Amino acid sequence: MDDPITRDTTVDALERRLRDAIIDGRHPVGALLPPERELAASYGVNRTTLKHAFVRLMQAGLVETRHGVGTRVRDFWRLGTAELLPSLVLRDGAWLAEIFEVRRQVGTLIGELAARRATARDVAALRQQVAAVRAGGDADQVQLADAEFHRTLARATGNRVYLLMTNTLLGGYLPVRQALARPFQDAAAAADRLHPVAEAVAAGDERAARRALEAYMTDTEGLMRTTDGQRPGREP
Structure with missing residues (x-):
């Protein structure tokens, strides 16, 4: 289980940890991230905070979210932009x-x-x-x-x-x-x-x-x- 995040910088810290995990390959390209409830619990945050972090990661081109499917890591080295x-x-x-x-x-x-x-x-x-x-x-x-x-x-x-x-x-x-x-x-x-x-x-x-x-x-x-x-x- 990942270390819980302090409440004073939740979205920023969560975005940073997820971003590093994706770029480091701990969440491989093409893989689905764990379900929202499970991922939020592993970081000690609520799902609203997780959704805010996902929005930032989507804007950076790291993930894509599809209703009914989940959030998948994009092939950012091939499809990513500046x-x-x-x-x-x-x-x-x-x-x-x-x-x-x-x-x-x-x-x-x-x-x-x-x-x-x-x-x-x-x-x-x-x-x-x-x-x-x-x-x-x-x-x-x-x-x-x-x-x-x-x-x-x-x-x-x-x-x-x-x-x-x-x-x-x-x-x-x-x-x-x-x-x-x-x-x-x-x-x-x-x-x-x-x-x-x-x-x-x-x-x-x-x-x-x-x-x-x-x-x-x-x-x-x-x-x-x-x-x-x-x-x-x-x-x-």
Whole structure:
């Protein structure tokens, strides 16, 4: 029998334990999970709590529930999408290195294309987001404003797929952003890193946009990887 879960974090803790059990293979792909009543009893929770955890697992693409059949583990390595990233990052911080790699590659492509296609309205929106970063009252506000800058940059490409890809990458690490806050503790410095990107796009200079984004990615990634000894990964 699994250890009972403390009542103060029931849904979060239950989701985490079930998620780890599925990814570790303790509930194999294709297998039905135990009946709800049995599973709830094994964790010391009620069925309502279990259903809430199931909803989160379904949203992450780990399970599917069919009326009259039960809840089955999906073949998430074959059918899973980037919606799984937040769950994987929370479980194992090593995923961040792979997110950073894609972030660098996709981010520079987006910057080049934005420099080629941005309208005057896009440029104004980018400059407005730089100002929003500079005006952030704390690291969390600055980080969220920084994320919005990258959405605005992706929107400036005129390609909606890049915007969705940007949302996916942001979704991979924003859930653990408190452990990645060092680049955003100084609002002015954070804005200064973005300013050259916005101005390169404004000038229509693709090479300058790429260089500015490479510098941004290198600086922020380096700071994120050395954040105050805090390492995103398996939750306590």
